[in-house]
Amino acid sequence: MRTQVGIVGAGPAGLMLSHLLHLEGIESVVLEARSRKYVEERVRAGVLEQGTVDLMIDTGIGDRLQREGLLHHGIELSFLGRRRRVDLTELTGGKSITIYAQHEVIRDLIRARVAAGGQIIFEADQATVHDVNSASPRIRFRSPEGQACELKCDFIAGCDGWHGVCRSSIPEGALACYERTYPFAWLGILAQAAPATEELIYTYHPRGFALFSMRSPEVTRLYLQCAPEEDLANWPDDRIWEELRTRMTCADGWAPNEGEILQKGITDMRGFVVEPMQHGRLFLAGDAAHIVPPTGAKGLNLAIADVHVLARALAAFIKQGRRELLDRYSEICLRRAWKVQRFSWWMTSMLHCFPDDSGFDRRRQLAELDYVTTSRAALTSLAENYVGLPME
Ligand code: FAD
Ligand code: DHB
Numbered sequence: 001m002r003t004q005v006g007i008v009g010a011g012p013a014g015l016m017l018s019h020l021l022h023l024e025g026i027e028s029v030v031l032e033a034r035s036r037k038y039v040e041e042r043v044r045a046g047v048l049e050q051g052t053v054d055l056m057i058d059t060g061i062g063d064r065l066q067r068e069g070l071l072h073h074g075i076e077l078s079f080l081g082r083r084r085r086v087d088l089t090e091l092t093g094g095k096s097i098t099i100y101a102q103h104e105v106i107r108d109l110i111r112a113r114v115a116a117g118g119q120i121i122f123e124a125d126q127a128t129v130h131d132v133n134s135a136s137p138r139i140r141f142r143s144p145e146g147q148a149c150e151l152k153c154d155f156i157a158g159c160d161g162w163h164g165v166c167r168s169s170i171p172e173g174a175l176a177c178y179e180r181t182y183p184f185a186w187l188g189i190l191a192q193a194a195p196a197t198e199e200l201i202y203t204y205h206p207r208g209f210a211l212f213s214m215r216s217p218e219v220t221r222l223y224l225q226c227a228p229e230e231d232l233a234n235w236p237d238d239r240i241w242e243e244l245r246t247r248m249t250c251a252d253g254w255a256p257n258e259g260e261i262l263q264k265g266i267t268d269m270r271g272f273v274v275e276p277m278q279h280g281r282l283f284l285a286g287d288a289a290h291i292v293p294p295t296g297a298k299g300l301n302l303a304i305a306d307v308h309v310l311a312r313a314l315a316a317f318i319k320q321g322r323r324e325l326l327d328r329y330s331e332i333c334l335r336r337a338w339k340v341q342r343f344s345w346w347m348t349s350m351l352h353c354f355p356d357d358s359g360f361d362r363r364r365q366l367a368e369l370d371y372v373t374t375s376r377a378a379l380t381s382l383a384e385n386y387v388g389l390p391m392e
Pocket of ligand 2: 046211213295298
């Protein structure tokens with residue numbers, strides 16, 4: 001088999017890259033370890049930045065997003081039992097965010113690729129990348145039927161997420177890794193309950209952070225700060241609701257609506273960046289190159305921003321023989337990635353309880369929340385990061 005760009009991973013990064021390359025007239029093949037059903041149902045992110053939404057609409061895959069996505073013009077920060085609103089749209093000259101589940105983005109992208117005759121090989125097992133320093137790198141894998149296959153490419157895009165193989169196929173000496181682990185995790189649930197208010201609420205509470213979000217007019221999404229490597233077995237439904245009520249109930253009586261819990265999961269909190277994001281003809285994008293803690297809802301959006309740059313860079317090289325953008329791919333993406341890392345770290349630090357926090361730290365956090373929600377300068381900084389920095 002042969003293609004111009006071999007893409008490992010059918011997450012948001014890999015599928016969007018394949019879609020953008022197709023619009024440039026460049027052929028690609030996507031190899032995905034899991035089944036189509038699995039990736040189309042995997043519950044993850046839910047907040048799309050303005051730039052991600054614009055890109056989906058501008059490239060012809062935004063119809064369902066525009067019909068079913070929930071447009072949000074603000075978020076709320078809650079502390080000491082009171083909520084304060086951040087008017088995202090007013091503070092950013094008209095920008096907003098849209099609530100639309102990551103697996104819906106995946107469905108839209110897969111449908112568009114399949115309709116355009118694009119090739120996605122699901123259940124491609126044991127992928128390994130070879131000869132990335134040559135002009136014809138290759139990906140070896142096993143087909144769903146167990147047959148050994150080889151895909152010859154001009155370029156390889158490693159879009160295989162945090163646990164993927166592409167990053168680790170780069171020789172150790174060629175990469176620098178920067179990492180921060182956080183001493184807590186998030187327990188997330190989806191509940192069959194109408195959202196009790198229209199906008200997201202980030203809550204600071206002495207027992208730990210909590211987040212109110214949603215997926216549709218019938219489904220609420222909630223998260224609780226919990227211990228790292230927490231065992232879900234310790235969290236029967238009643239305990240989850242009691243903890244959410246304790247942390248989230250406001251002085252005015254507001255609390256999330258409750259209902260059947262449809263799904264539960266634990267998310268680790270980590271910041272990680274690899275430098276550079278390219279080696280020979282292998283280019284890393286999305287979670288394969290960097291992870292941010294989820295506070296601030298940035299991971300998916302950062303993955304989309306990477307492949308936006310990569311698609312343009314590959315097109316400039318393949319169609320016009322210009323290699324400047326491709327050479328600068330890593331530099332361009334890392335500039336944005338570190339700003340997003342900073343924002344996610346800042347939101348995480350402001351809103352979570354750390355195990356060794358003293359009374360001093362807690363008062364400092366409350367002072368920061370008070371400042372951030374009353375200073376126009378601070379509100380503007382939060383808002384412009386939250387709706388998303390420019391793609392490049
Ligand atoms: P992935 O989505 O991880 O996709 C990688 C793909 O590669 C997967 O399909 C995987 O199966 C496949 N793969 C892996 N190894 C191989 C292999 N060897 N061969 C073939 N295929 C392979 N981000 C936001 O922007 N907003 C949010 O609100 C948000 N909330 C989140 C909430 C939770 C609970 C979690 C867990 C994450 C959240 N994120 C959020 C982060 C976001 O989900 C990720 O950053 C995003 O999925 C990254 O996309 P990606 O395409 O780089 O990687
Ligand atoms: C959601 C996830 C986040 O990480 C966040 O900051 C806001 C919302 C969500 O899944 O809805």
